[in-house]
Amino acid sequence: MQADTYIPRRLDDQWKIGFWDVDVAAPIVLAFFIGYLSASKAAFAVCMAAGIAVSRWISRLKADKHPSFALHWLYWHLPVNPATAMRVTPPSHIRRMVG
Numbered sequence: 001m002q003a004d005t006y007i008p009r010r011l012d013d014q015w016k017i018g019f020w021d022v023d024v025a026a027p028i029v030l031a032f033f034i035g036y037l038s039a040s041k042a043a044f045a046v047c048m049a050a051g052i053a054v055s056r057w058i059s060r061l062k063a064d065k066h067p068s069f070a071l072h073w074l075y076w077h078l079p080v081n082p083a084t085a086m087r088v089t090p091p092s093h094i095r096r097m098v099g
Contacts, residue, residue, distance in 0.1 A: 023070040027054040
């Protein structure tokens with residue numbers, strides 16, 4: 001009866017980079033590296049502005065939706081290849097389920 005009974009409150013939280021979800025922070029990180037590789041201050045500024053704009057668009061798109069909205073959108077809209085195919089779920093091109 002003296003065993004530790006710790007129960008985690010947040011088991012299925014999204015992955016985070018600092019305060020931001022990974023799918024919101026990824027465009028900024030990608031734009032940072034592309035801008036850094038360009039070796040130009042103007043191109044770096046343009047890449048960062050584009051990354052921030054895409055990140056804000058994604059965060060507004062995700063607002064008031066399921067926490068895994070981005071993963072669901074990717075599942076339904078990207079083509080399936082052997083690396084991304086899942087065994088548990090049906091292929092995304094099957095839109096109508098019977099049974």
